[in-house]
Amino acid sequence: MLKILIAGDEIIKNEIIKEYVNKSLSTVDESLEIITLEWTVRGYQKKKLQDEGEIIEEFSGDPEKLIEHMNEVDILIVHTAPVTSKVMDASNRLKVIACLRGGPVNVNVKAATRRKIPVIYTPGRNARAVAEFTFGLILSLTRNIVRAHERLRRGIWSEYHEMSGPELFEKTIGIIGFGHIGRLVASIARGFGMKILVYDPYVEKSTISALGYKLVELDTLLKESDIITIHARLTRETEKMIGEREFSLMKKTAYIINTSRGRIIDQRALYKALKNRQIAGAALDVFEIEPLPPDDPLLSLENIVLTPHIAGSSTEVADRAAKMISEDLKRILTGGRPKYCINPEVLDL
16 A cells, blocks of 8 residues: 655645545555645745755645655655655655655755655646746736736826837847746747757857857847846855846946846846836846845836746646646656656665
């Protein structure tokens, strides 16, 4: 008998996960014991925890609640619940940790690796959602859709010329980070007839050239782009990579979009650049502090569009993530190799 603990939440519900797990694993083991634990995502952006010398972050809830239910669990499936070393040690049968996220930042992967437990995850689960949302922000910002909407709600009928903004056709878009999301953004941009520049030090020039795009240094991208969009992971190298110096390189007519992580942009420098009209505008779905404080100065600006970290939240994401995880669990349990394992070295032990 396989004992599976699922900690779903408001974003990826237990019933969705359970349905896909049952569908995939019932042919592997007919006597599945599936326990579901109601979790919440509330407050997850703020959480950080030290565990065996590692930091796990962007989690919600208390690991003790998981520990209470871990006895003899074979498979642990979480979304935002924190998986610490103590959680792992609470079951003497734990075979797999499954995290329904693009990056398992709420799992102590190194602790799992030391215990020879594979950690599977769902890279790209919301890539299309974020890419499409990015263009929603671009159009809302450049064509003043949000501003016009807000004015109309206040009873102000804007004159035709007042809300004029640039078309995207033949404009240059600079994409920072050329992973799954960056590539989808480039594909959509091509449909608008845009010229595409890419900055990503981890991608070969030949890969980008083969797609018809141009790989450039960051400074070149900042100087030449009409629209700059960030799709990089937050690391020591990328934290505050866009600051006062970088804004000074941009065109005065340039727009910057961030649907990645808030701390990649120096928010104070962005406020200054927008306030002084050093750049034309910005659209942010992510912030240095989340939720965004109600007195944040960015809220006082007109040349900005702000959304509350929702770019990756489409109606398809939950099903896609649950399906990816369930299929990889079946691969592992039938002696195969999972597609998405962040510590694949443990598979050969």
